[in-house]
Amino acid sequence: MTKWEARNHKKWVKLDYASNIFLAAMTHRDTKVFRLSAEVTEVVDPELLQAALEKVYDQYRLYHSVLRRGFFWYYLEEGDLRPQVMTDTNSSCRPIYHFDRKELLFRVLYLNKRISLEVFHVLSDGTGAMWFFQDLMREYLLLKYPETQRDKRESSTYIHETSSEDSFARHFRRSEQLSFSNAAQSALRGFGEVGTRVKSVLFPIAKRGKEKIYRYKGTYTPDNRPRVVELEMPVKAIINQAKQLNVSVTVYLTALFIKSLRESVTDFEGDERIAVSVPINLRQFFPSTSARNFFSVTNVGYTYKKDRENSLQEICEELKAEIDPQLEKEHLEGWLKQLVYFEYMPISRIVLRPIKDLGLKVINYFSNRKITIAISNLGRVSFSQQIDQLVKEVFFHTIAVRPQFCTISHNDVMTITFTSPFIETDIFQIFARHLTNLEIPVITTVNKVTDAELEVVSNA
Secondary structure, eight states, X not given: OOOOEEETTEXXXXXXXXXXXXXXXXXXXXXXXXXXXXXXXXXXXXHHHHHHHHHHHHHOGGGGEEEEEOSSOEEEEEOOOOOOOEEOOSOTTOOOOOTTSOOOSEEEEEETTEEEEXXXXXXXXXXXXXXXXXXXXXXXHHHHOTTSOOOHHHHHXXXXXXXXXXXXXXXXXXXXXXXXXXXXXXXHHHHHHHHHHHHHHHOGGGGGOSOOBOOOOOOBXXXXXXXXXXXXXXXXXXXXXXXXXXXXXXXXXXXXXXXXXXXXXXXXXXXXXXXXXXXXXXXXXXXXXXXXXXXXXXXXXXXXXXXXXXXXXXXXXXXXXXXXXXXXXXXXXXXXXXXXXXXXXXXXXXXXXXXHHHHHHHHXXXXXXXXXXXXXXXXXXOOOTTTGGGEEEEEEEEOOSSOEEEEEEETTEEEEEEEESBSOOHHHHHHHHHHHHTTOOOEEEXXXXXXXXXXXXXXX
């Protein structure tokens, strides 16, 4: 359990490694907000949803946090604000954090039969937020349907026992980095090694040589709202396709995304690499009950060559060969110890926060230039047996600075939600067509982003 320190009689905790990067990289277009949603069988009752939120909110101390800025770092401070459910009438993943306001770092929304949770990524990752969302859905549906009997034995299973620890520090911080006084004394001694080590650790993709990374170009939406395309399909059909190619569902869907992008563009010059950013849930490898961020990101991809077929199977094989070694625990541990080292190294700890932000912005800029698309797979989600049949589909998506998809499955349905800062939908249409050509039924929903599309909605 992370120690919440007293600061002017208020409790606070320093941000984890990943959260600092999100803050530095945040822009008006890239809000670092993601959304979890669930469709239920009847129109949402806002009063009952508010009652459910009040109860679950009291169980999650982390979600009481507001974000504050210090001289050397950002920190989360436990506040006394209370959340209020809101009607979901605006575009998704709008900014949550504003440096000049004191506000909670999440919001709960509803519209018709859908309940949504939006979270600022500094507060939590997808897995941690899903725990909150599962408990929220459970409490709401038990209030909505009081005839559903509570099973006390089962109840304790679905009220998540979470902590607010910094799991990065717990698993990857070196013991010699614990003393701030030692850090100050050795700061200048460590300055000389920063440049070369930062470059080698934060830009691993450069080890592939001078391959040209393809960068997708499109027309930005007028008001920075993301283009959102939701696909619903039978999860077993996707699993079967992945098994036929002897790869995981994540690799299969990523390969299909790469193939769809290549078929949708006309400015591909030949031997170019489509690079993919893939998050890794570290809880699979290192024990953690923390609802805070605890994930890593790896970059994989496929290099198109004029002298080969570039089939879906070839793409799958190359992706699998790249990602498998990076999912070994020993590799992750060594990699993350180096990354966390930079946060706690002497020179980093005495540099003022604005300077750190500037450095991380530069790193993020060059890192983004080496990525074409992004994906995220939260896997299968379930709810308690009492309410599982009352939840239909579950959706997951995040704000995007490039075309990307997020996928999640519940019961027999997999949903894939594409998001993009561009109005074009060619990639997503081709992706869906590949699935329907395999006789996989796909239900598609597309939001409105252009002035013409929004005008049609307002006149309807």
